[in-house]
Amino acid sequence: xxxxxxxxxxxxxxxxxxxxxxxxxxxxxxxxxxxxxxxxxxxxxxxxxxxxxxxxxxxxxxxxxxxxxxxxxxxxxxxxxxxxxxxxxxxxxxxxxxxxxxxxxxxxxxxxxxxxxxxxxxxxxxxxxxxxxxxxxxxxxxxxxxxxxxxxxxxxxxxxxxxxxxxxxxxxxxxxxxxxxxxxxxxxxxxxxxxxxxxxxxxxxxxxxxxxxxxxxxxxxxxxxxxxxxxxxxxxxxxxxxxxxxxxxxxxxxxxxxxxxxxxxxxxxxxxxxxxxxxxxxxxxxxxxxxxxxxxxxxxxxxxxxxxxxxxxxxxxxxxxxxxxxxxxxxxxxxxxxxxxxxxxxxxxxxxxxxxxxxxxxxxx
Amino acid sequence: xxxxxxxxxxxxxxxxxxxxxxxxxxxxxxxxxxxxxxxxxxxxxxxxxxxxxxxxxxxxxxxxxxxxxxxxxxxxxxxxxxxxxxxxxxxxxxxxxxxxxxxxxxxxxxxxxxxxxxxxxxxxxxxxxxxxxxxxxxxxxxxxxxxxxxxxxxxxxxxxxxxxxxxxxxxxxxxxxxxxxxxxxxxxxxxxxxxxxxxxxxxxxxxxxxxxxxxxxxxxxxxxxxxxxxxxxxxxxxxxxxxxxxxxxxxxxxxxxxxxxxxxxxxxxxxxxxxxxxxxxxxxxxxxxxxxxxxxxxxxxxxxxxxxxxxxxxxxxxxxxxxxxxxxxxxxxxxxxxxxxxxxxxxxxxxxxxxxxxxxxxxxx
Numbered sequence: 001x002x003x004x005x006x007x008x009x010x011x012x013x014x015x016x017x018x019x020x021x022x023x024x025x026x027x028x029x030x031x032x033x034x035x036x037x038x039x040x041x042x043x044x045x046x047x048x049x050x051x052x053x054x055x056x057x058x059x060x061x062x063x064x065x066x067x068x069x070x071x072x073x074x075x076x077x078x079x080x081x082x083x084x085x086x087x088x089x090x091x092x093x094x095x096x097x098x099x100x101x102x103x104x105x106x107x108x109x110x111x112x113x114x115x116x117x118x119x120x121x122x123x124x125x126x127x128x129x130x131x132x133x134x135x136x137x138x139x140x141x142x143x144x145x146x147x148x149x150x151x152x153x154x155x156x157x158x159x160x161x162x163x164x165x166x167x168x169x170x171x172x173x174x175x176x177x178x179x180x181x182x183x184x185x186x187x188x189x190x191x192x193x194x195x196x197x198x199x200x201x202x203x204x205x206x207x208x209x210x211x212x213x214x215x216x217x218x219x220x221x222x223x224x225x226x227x228x229x230x231x232x233x234x235x236x237x238x239x240x241x242x243x244x245x246x247x248x249x250x251x252x253x254x255x256x257x258x259x260x261x262x263x264x265x266x267x268x269x270x271x272x273x274x275x276x277x278x279x280x281x282x283x284x285x286x287x288x289x290x291x292x293x294x295x296x297x298x299x300x301x302x303x304x305x306x307x308x309x310x311x312x313x314x315x316x317x318x319x320x321x322x323x324x325x326x327x328x329x330x331x332x333x334x335x336x337x338x339x340x341x342x343x344x345x346x347x348x349x350x351x352x353x354x355x356x357x358x359x360x361x362x363x364x365x
Numbered sequence: 366x367x368x369x370x371x372x373x374x375x376x377x378x379x380x381x382x383x384x385x386x387x388x389x390x391x392x393x394x395x396x397x398x399x400x401x402x403x404x405x406x407x408x409x410x411x412x413x414x415x416x417x418x419x420x421x422x423x424x425x426x427x428x429x430x431x432x433x434x435x436x437x438x439x440x441x442x443x444x445x446x447x448x449x450x451x452x453x454x455x456x457x458x459x460x461x462x463x464x465x466x467x468x469x470x471x472x473x474x475x476x477x478x479x480x481x482x483x484x485x486x487x488x489x490x491x492x493x494x495x496x497x498x499x500x501x502x503x504x505x506x507x508x509x510x511x512x513x514x515x516x517x518x519x520x521x522x523x524x525x526x527x528x529x530x531x532x533x534x535x536x537x538x539x540x541x542x543x544x545x546x547x548x549x550x551x552x553x554x555x556x557x558x559x560x561x562x563x564x565x566x567x568x569x570x571x572x573x574x575x576x577x578x579x580x581x582x583x584x585x586x587x588x589x590x591x592x593x594x595x596x597x598x599x600x601x602x603x604x605x606x607x608x609x610x611x612x613x614x615x616x617x618x619x620x621x622x623x624x625x626x627x628x629x630x631x632x633x634x635x636x637x638x639x640x641x642x643x644x645x646x647x648x649x650x651x652x653x654x655x656x657x658x659x660x661x662x663x664x665x666x667x668x669x670x671x672x673x674x675x676x677x678x679x680x681x682x683x684x685x686x687x688x689x690x691x692x693x694x695x696x697x698x699x700x701x702x703x704x705x706x707x708x709x710x711x712x713x714x715x716x717x718x719x720x721x722x723x724x725x726x727x728x729x730x
Contacts, residue, residue, distance in 0.1 A: 029530075030502070030503055030504075030530060031501065031502030031503055031504065031530075032499075032501055032502060032503075032528055032530060032705065032706070033501055033502050033705075033706055033709055034706065034710075036710075037706070037709045037710055037711075038502065040502075040504060040505055040509065042504050042505075042506070042536065043502050043503070043504035043505060046504060046536075047502065047503055047504030048504075071534065071535060071536070072503065072530075072534075074532040074533055074534040074535070076532055076533065076568065076569050076570075076573075077569075077570060078532075078568045078569055078570065078574075078592075078595045078596055079530075079532040079533075079568055079569070081595050081619055082529065082530060082532070082568070082592065082595055082618055082619065083530075085619055086529065086530065086592070086595070086618035086619055087529075087618055087682075089618070089619050090617060090646055090682075091653065092653060093653075134397075136396065136397055136398055137395070137396030137397060137398045137403065137405075137408050137412065138395055138396055138397075138408070138412055138437065139395075139396065139405065139407050139408035139411060139412030139413075140405055140407075140408060141407070144405065163397055164447065164451065164452075165394075165395060165396075165397060165437075165444075165447060165448075165451065167439040167441055167443075167444040167447070168439055168441060168444075169436065169437075169439040170436060170439070171407065171411075171436070203441065203443045203444055203447070204441050204442075204443055204444070204599065205441075205442060205443065205599040205600065205602055205603035206571035206572075206597070206599065206600050206603055207571075207603060207607075208441075208603075227443075227447065227451070230443045230446050230447055230451070230597075230598075230599070231443055231597050231599060232571070232595075232596050232597015232598070232599065232600055233597070234569065234570040234571065234595070234596055234597065235570065235571050235597055235600070237570055238570035238571055238572060238573075242572075252452075252455060253447055253451035253452055253454070254446055254447065254450060254451055254454050281455055288456065288457060288458075317452075317455075340397065340398075341397070341398055341399065341402070344398055344402045345399075345401075345402055346402075
């Protein structure tokens with residue numbers, strides 16, 4: 001029974017107004033006209049959706065579920081966002097809580113290319129938690145970033161990504177960095193016998209991001225990362241459908257300011273649009289996601305009963321090496337742990353290597 | 366004295382914590398590491414910015430101003446957003462209130478191509494308020510939308526745009542609609558002697574939007590519209606810098622859910638990235654922007670002392686024809702009034718024509 005695009009909102013409203021308010025949202029998100037002036041049969045029968053339910057919450061708010069005909073989204077990712085939360089985003093009393101879409105639209109979107117299985121294959125780790133870290137800080141020269149990358153690869157970290165703040169800066173050009181870091185992981189692999197994946201951050205206007213993607217894939221990167229909310233969610237979809245040959249990590253930068261639940265945005269839309277792994281702030285760090293939100297995010301990302309591949313949850317944002325076993329116990333094995341800052345609490349390169357090694361050992365245990 | 370990228374946030378914090386909180390935001394937005402582990406001189410001297418001021422507000426919140434070195438933005442629009450509100454967007458106690466950038470970065474961004482003067486020239490109306498309306502609702506066939514467009518053009522409305530919900534739907538293909546509506550305005554011009562501008566809504570993944578833009582410009586549209594927050598703000602910049610030959614309207618769809626003040630997002634960023642006219646919800650309609658916000662938005666968009674052209678404020682969202690003179694008195698003459706729904710309160714095509722004519726007459730008075 002999910003033939004339409006079902007959108008769940010939390011709406012602040014006086015009880016006497018909630019029915020009219022819900023009708024207003026229904027119309028705003030499709031026809032943008034009062035029902036009284038709609039005179040076209042096709043519009044009335046195939047465009048205007050319906051209110052599925054209105055539920056009073058103990059918070060004094062209401063959970064309303066609206067269903068729009070699938071055709072309103074025009075098989076287009078940008079237009080899907082428009083139908084979900086276009087003008088209604090401009091009404092501060094409404095939060096987008098959840099989204100459900102028909103299997104046909106899910107297939108049109110296409111979802112991830114690699115998912116958990118593809119990432120495990122790429123890193124050669126069939127079971128257990130995976131490890132990842134970030135090259136930082138912004139401002140280091142390419143040589144220095146590549147040296148850190150080499151250290152992390154020597155330690156055996158599975159996936160070494162750019163910090164999402166590393167762009168095409170004058171002090172570390174994108175192309176130079178990609179070449180140097182791919183090379184650093186290859187040299188480390190000659191020592192260790194294991195190939196770490198280097199994952200650059202793609203950032204810029206769409207045509208520049210496509211250039212970066214092509215360059216990186218040709219240079220032999222193990223994956224790529226983008227921040228879909230900075231670049232635009234439709235670009236995520238376009239990259240995945242048209243160009244992608246390696247797994248894609250999605251970063252939540254710029255995405256938290258949206259009045260959209262993390263579950264809907266990161267848990268559903270990022271995966272539907274094609275991310276193979278989704279980074280999000282772990283509970284207990286320097287961000288404020290609750291344990292429950294993190295558990296729900298992990299479950300949504302690892303979902304496999306909708307026909308799309310499960311993808312990797314990547315909790316991040318202040319995980320301490322000291323909290324590793326707790327975090328693993330919480331998430332189970334299909335997870336990629338992302339520890340950045342905590343590794344860098346090292347006085348020199350050797351201490352950095354030792355901390356990275358203990359991270360890997362802790363994850364492999 | 367504006368040598369860096371100055372970002373103003375409103376932060377909820379206990380007074381005892383605000384200094385540490387501000388330091389945390391400063392580091393989060395650039396290096397993503399605690400200061401104690403920063404060991405590189407270039408990073409310390411040229412990447413880590415500084416706190417300019419912390420001001421206690423009567424609301425129990427604080428206004429903090431942080432300055433980042435211009436180089437952190439890497440001359441890239443997406444990375445600029447990242448520096449302004451990347452990870453910090455994930456912290457719900459922080460709102461982005463305002464942004465100031467150096468003249469050099471402003472010149473790099475480039476801003477609008479046409480601005481108010483270019484739009485006035487395109488519509489042939491050198492002074493006084495301009496008029497605009499929207500083709501709607503989603504679901505009408507191309508023929509029916511073109512017929513409405515013809516009616517509005519006969520009435521002399523300056524700019525007739527697609528509703529932002531008109532995409533490349535099976536029931537009204539983008540290319541067909543553009544051809545039919547350009548033709549409708551030309552036929553009307555043969556009757557009236559005045560050419561209305563038809564402005565289609567571009568929507569889709571970036572490559573599809575570029576296709577639509579090229580098709581539309583070749584077909585002779587008078588302008589184009591995009592929703593930058595649906596498509597991604599960097600695509601706005603790319604279109605304006607690389608492809609645009611007609612004025613561009615920006616629509617706020619999906620943009621209101623951001624914890625960014627309308628002034629910063631619509632008033633500054635949209636213009637800096639290149640919009641020639643910015644649509645926003647007018648006060649007193651079905652959205653909740655206050656009169657003060659609307660006045661500030663209009664002033665920011667019409668700014669001309671920063672070296673970029675002033676652009677047109679386009680208040681919309683429930684302006685009634687009956688409120689026209691009040692709205693004109695409020696905004697003065699450099700404004701484009703956008704009335705959609707109120708025009709459609711018409712029993713038939715002739716009534717629609719009459720309402721549209723009275724809208725134009727009211728604006729021209």
